[in-house]
Amino acid sequence: MEKRSDEAPTATEAAGPTGEGDSTAEGAPPEDGAPGASPGTGARWRRVLAGVLVVLLIAAGTGLFVRGRQIRDTPATANQALTDTAATDRVTGDVSSALATVFSYAPGTTTATKASAQHLLAGAALKQYAALFGQVEKQAADQKLTLTTNVVRAGVTRLTGDSAHLLVFLDQVYEREGKAATTAAAQLSITAHQQDGVWQIVDITSR
Structure with missing residues (x-):
């Protein structure tokens, strides 16, 4: 049956053709050793992730330090009648x-x-x-x-x-x-x- 040119494409058609066995999504960084992967791509991603983790750990540590100071400096702990x-x-x-x-x-x-x-x-x-x-x-x-x-x-x-x-x-x-x-x-x-x-x-x- 001939498809009318004015019909809207289905969800499958809009997604485009897929080849069986093609597991790498377009735009995702290829793994080291995969076809098309540039040398050191995986290493660069690992360095990026490590940097993000370091920043998060520093931020968490700073937050805990500030919170600890706030607890120590509350009016309740400043009241010597309690301590x-x-x-x-x-x-x-x-x-x-x-x-x-x-x-x-x-x-x-x-x-x-x-x-x-x-x-x-x-x-x-x-x-x-x-x-x-x-x-x-x-x-x-x-x-x-x-x-x-x-x-x-x-x-x-x-x-x-x-x-x-x-x-x-x-x-x-x-x-x-x-x-x-x-x-x-x-x-x-x-x-x-x-x-x-x-x-x-x-x-x-x-x-």
Whole structure:
């Protein structure tokens, strides 16, 4: 049957004739020793592949190094409260002792308490304390007021170098002459800074 010239070629016809036994696709590099292969063609391809592998290995190694640095430099690993028990215990002890000292007084000890605060507090915390302690001195004298503060629990939430943030729970016992003592609980957020090897409280926020 005569084929019409305007019919579209089939997929087989479009692919062109193939010869049985012809396994080398057009455009693919011939193997060494194959008919038409130029000497060293296979060697050149092996060198190209080796070069590509070297580049990939270098890129992978660089990526792993950068990722390792990122992991080491994350905020979590920079927080010594998670890794340095000795430093954490030191700041907890210093801050707890300071709070118990500056928030404990009796009618005859307010002057000593105020003097201690000059060494244990600094920055905004010292300014806040100085502004309020004048009223405390008068109340302690007029009402024969005694305040005893005990740190029930203190935890360091962040410790980086010379700066620390803590959450502190206190029990405070108020005693007035001739009246029964009363106890109140307090919760404070504390920021401390290390100065000359001693941790000073620089900010106090009631929670």
